[in-house]
Amino acid sequence: MTLLDAQEYDPEKGRKRKRRIISAIAIVLLVLCLGWWFRYYPQERIVGHFFDALQRQDYKTAYGIWMHDPQWEQHVDQHPKYPFNEFYQDWGPGGEWGLIKTQKVFAASPCPGGGTGVVVDVIVNDRTKHAQVWVERSDKTLSYPPCELLFR
Numbered sequence: 001m002t003l004l005d006a007q008e009y010d011p012e013k014g015r016k017r018k019r020r021i022i023s024a025i026a027i028v029l030l031v032l033c034l035g036w037w038f039r040y041y042p043q044e045r046i047v048g049h050f051f052d053a054l055q056r057q058d059y060k061t062a063y064g065i066w067m068h069d070p071q072w073e074q075h076v077d078q079h080p081k082y083p084f085n086e087f088y089q090d091w092g093p094g095g096e097w098g099l100i101k102t103q104k105v106f107a108a109s110p111c112p113g114g115g116t117g118v119v120v121d122v123i124v125n126d127r128t129k130h131a132q133v134w135v136e137r138s139d140k141t142l143s144y145p146p147c148e149l150l151f152r
Helices: 011-037 041-055 059-067 072-078 084-091
Strands: 103-109 117-124 131-136
Touching: 041 059, 041 103, 041 117, 041 131, 059 072, 059 084
Parallel strands: none
Antiparallel strands: 103 117, 117 131
């Protein structure tokens, strides 16, 4: 095949190819943006379930979420570091947050020094001070955060 035998340029075929390339790039960018926007969604969801249980005053379920052990009542001795009675004092009606009437997961972020978890910020009872909970990524347990973050 020589230069004089080349096929004639088809502008419609070129436009279709260009549209496919632009569409593919747009889809990849959209997926990347959504992935970035929802990168802490699993941790936010766990904390949302935890505060939903506290709002329902279902402290046993909330403790199971905190320990990531729904069957914790069958083996209470496996959680000696933070037993249920201490949890109830901290998160029950007499705790720092009192009875939880409203709650909303506000934001999430890792600690500045790194770490293996995420701090999830929650607005409780429309207070200006927010509750913060640490979610360990590896085992999905909750605890108090090792750092305090300011979310705006």
